[in-house]
Amino acid sequence: MNSLNAHEARDKDRSQRAHLLSIADLDRDEIEELLRVTDTFVEVGRRPIPKVPALRGRTVVMLFFEDSTRTRLSFETAAKRLSADTMSFSVSSSSLNKGESVRDTIETIEAMGIDAVVVRHKSSGVPAQIARWTSASVINAGDGWHQHPTQALLDAYTARSHLGSLEGRRIALVGDIKHSRVARSNIEIFTALGAQVTLVAPRTLLPASLSAWPVQVSQDLDAVLPTVDVCYLLRMQQERMTEALVPSLREYTSTYGLTSARADRMADDAIIMHPGPMNRGVEIASEVADRPSAVITEQVANGVAVRSAVLFTLLGAGRQQSSSAAYAANVSNELSVQTDSVLAEELAHAEEAT
Amino acid sequence: MIRHPDTVIKGGRLIDASGEQSGDILISDGHIVAVGQDLQGEILIDAGGCIVSPGLVDLHAHLRQPGKEETETIASGARAAVLGGYTAVLAMPNTTPTIDCAAVVREVLELGRASVCDVHTTGAITVGRAGERLAPMAEMAALGVKVFTDDGTGVQDDRLMRRAMEYASGLGLTLAQHCEVNSLSEGTCMHEGEWSARLGLPGQPSESEELMVMRDIALARLTGAKIHFQHMSTAGSAALIAAAKAKGMAVTAEAAPHHFTLTDACCEHYDATFKVHPPLRSQSDLEAIKNALAAGSLDAIATDHAPHAAEDKELPFDQAPPGMLGLEYALALAFSELVDGGEMTEAEVLAAMSWRPAAIAGMDNHGQRLVVGVPANLCVIDPSQRWVIDATGGASLSRNVPYVGKEVRGKVRHTIVFGEVVVRDGEVQR
Incomplete structure (x- = not known):
């Protein structure tokens, strides 16, 4: 291949590489497929040696411009369960402190040879920008107020494991919607899966314009709670107080906090979710957080399986396609075949070892 | 002031605050010295089919x-x-x-x-x-x-x-x-x-x-x-x-x-x-x-x-x-x-x-009617030329153009500043 062709091939590769930037980029079939693949990795996670060789020789970079130990560890664990090599790049120890641009950073890392980059940034849209500058798959691990798609996938997975289908289910998202990437991606995934979403928040914590959102809005948590299958609480950040978005934490807790009395108003089989880290005593009473109906640690556990499913789907053997309709059509067969061959390979290794 | 050669703009649609007419404009010594038909000058600018505007x-x-x-x-x-x-x-x-x-x-x-x-x-x-x-x-x-x-x-x-x-x-x-x-x-x-x-x-x-x-x-x-x-x-x-x-x-x-x-x-x-x-x-x-x-x-x-x-x-x-x-x-x-x-x-x-x-x-030398005696600050526009905006940024040192790929109509052919033809056929002359 001459250099011109190599160049073209590279551009083509770049344009076809699959990313996970936003739940809005996925249709319902693609979401369902990712959740089905997650089942496989939940099973893998239960094995004595929870590791498969599917991404052996692949390199996944954790590019965290904003610190997040929990999400980074979850992605690293997910990548390692797939036998991928991981590199970690955090801003405090990097040349970004020396004024290097995001573009130069990603091009430098790419030059080392990588397959996927997991990006966390405090500014909305940075993963989308990075996707224009790299031929690696870009996975959004949270950008500003915009999206946190793997959180949404793990939440949908967790909710479904308790409720079955989310079709027609009622889900309340409670708290700071306006500044929440979790809220934006979860509204999209829950509604894509057929659930009815109600936002419960003071208007200061809602976007000014909700006209394009397929949701209902309420300021009365007491009235909403008995009707829902899921009460999803968002973290209330101290800094919202300094911006005078609510009069006081005390008033917030008294009107929007899930107290024991409020939790008692929920249906028996309804569940309580929270993306963590929790402010016990603010958005959720400590006693409520420890109830069996609160599935918060399950969410964390499912996070690893979901992120394995995402990495596997984007990078699994021979995958070079974008998240297009073709992908949706092909992915099902390919994954079952791939998963089987992975398992076969692993069995072979187990035999060698004995 | 540098003297620029006499310039005649021939055959344009002359549009200014008073309306539209057709004709030639003769420019000398930085000013419009004649407006009419069949004018002659050292430099000829053909404005056929074009708008001539302040x-x-x-x-x-x-x-x-x-x-x-x-x-x-x-x-x-x-x-x-x-x-x-x-x-x-x-x-x-x-x-x-x-x-x-x-x-x-x-x-x-x-x-x-x-x-x-x-x-x-x-x-x-x-x-x-x-x-x-x-x-x-x-x-x-x-x-x-x-x-x-x-x-x-x-x-x-x-x-x-x-x-x-x-x-x-x-x-x-x-x-x-x-x-x-x-x-x-x-x-x-x-x-x-x-x-x-x-x-x-x-x-x-x-x-x-x-x-x-x-x-x-x-x-x-x-x-x-x-x-x-x-x-x-x-x-x-x-x-x-x-x-x-x-x-x-x-x-x-x-x-x-x-x-x-x-x-x-x-x-x-x-x-x-x-x-x-x-x-x-x-x-x-x-x-x-x-x-x-x-x-x-x-x-x-x-x-x-x-x-x-x-x-x-x-x-x-x-x-x-x-x-x-x-x-x-x-x-x-x-x-x-x-x-x-x-x-x-x-x-x-x-x-x-x-x-x-x-x-x-309050720019008294600009936007004036196309009449004898006013400073010759003019542009000649081809209103029928269609073109696609590119990403080069043109003469600017920057390239932050939000219209890349957009097809538009109307192109400036010539620009005359105080009698000097500074843009000729879409090119800056100095």
Whole structure:
């Protein structure tokens, strides 16, 4: 291949590489497929040696411009369960402190040879920008107020494991919607899966314009709670107080906090979710957080399986396609075949070892 | 003054404030010396099928010099201007140092004299555009500055703005305002609406602009000052200005090409090329701006030409600097969006881009009728030429063009500044 062709091939590769930037980029079939693949990795996670060789020789970079130990560890664990090599790049120890641009950073890392980059940034849209500058798959691990798609996938997975289908289910998202990437991606995934979403928040914590959102809005948590299958609480950040978005934490807790009395108003089989880290005593009473109906640690556990499913789907053997309709059509067969061959390979290794 | 050879512009449609006629224009010694048929000159410019208009006048150009010469200089901005048909531009004062005293005004005007365009400058209303104390307006006015603005920001303090109006009106000066109430817009990077909600970007409401328009109309009523409203972007602002004019107030206003061409939906992919202040608004705001230009309640089209380095526009959307190029695209965008959209005639567009802005800025040598004795500041436009806007940024040193790939109509063929043919067949001559 001459250099011109190599160049073209590279551009083509770049344009076809699959990313996970936003739940809005996925249709319902693609979401369902990712959740089905997650089942496989939940099973893998239960094995004595929870590791498969599917991404052996692949390199996944954790590019965290904003610190997040929990999400980074979850992605690293997910990548390692797939036998991928991981590199970690955090801003405090990097040349970004020396004024290097995001573009130069990603091009430098790419030059080392990588397959996927997991990006966390405090500014909305940075993963989308990075996707224009790299031929690696870009996975959004949270950008500003915009999206946190793997959180949404793990939440949908967790909710479904308790409720079955989310079709027609009622889900309340409670708290700071306006500044929440979790809220934006979860509204999209829950509604894509057929659930009815109600936002419960003071208007200061809602976007000014909700006209394009397929949701209902309420300021009365007491009235909403008995009707829902899921009460999803968002973290209330101290800094919202300094911006005078609510009069006081005390008033917030008294009107929007899930107290024991409020939790008692929920249906028996309804569940309580929270993306963590929790402010016990603010958005959720400590006693409520420890109830069996609160599935918060399950969410964390499912996070690893979901992120394995995402990495596997984007990078699994021979995958070079974008998240297009073709992908949706092909992915099902390919994954079952791939998963089987992975398992076969692993069995072979187990035999060698004995 | 250098003597340029006698030039004749043959066979154009001559459009000015008095209407349209066909004929030739003979230029000698920097002035129009004859208008009629079958005129002869040393240099022949064929204007067959073209519009010959008084040169365009831009009320709002960021030329970045002094301070940001890697993104634009007065020389490069002037080249972009004449390629866009402008014979005069009004430079904004948000440079480093700020154009807020006689020394910086002198430097800018001197650099302007060496350029291909007639460069005028605004002065800042307040020292360093900090909104705390008045800049020495009279000293700057003595050097020819007629318009004062803190553009890039609005004067926030009500009392200081009142004082500025009183002081300026006593000197016969015009104040121009960038209308933005900071307490409502701080930390925002786009229009507040459906798109900001979806993209998770902090949005500024239209009201952050409109509240300052309201206040300044009230203060102008109080003080009798001449106030010009810069880059009006919302339906509410357009309505406020129309109402003030209906009451007979001497307010004027401009709109930028991007506000009648692009909407906040352009921010979808977090490309900061589309980040600008005031931000791209909704479709209904865009329609209102078009209507207000057509109705004349917005007097002028001004570019808000704002060059930025590529690496700055690649910052995260919320950190990237606001602004986009405009000088080489404004006329074609106006023809394509406003004339072809059925909102305005070509003559009305030229009024909004030449003689009305010239009057607002007090530029007596520009926007004049095409008659014997006036300075020869002209442009020749081929209204039928269609072209596709490219990503090169033209003569600008920057490339932050938000219209890449857009097909437009109307191309400036020739531009003549004080009798010198500075653009010939779409090429700058020096």
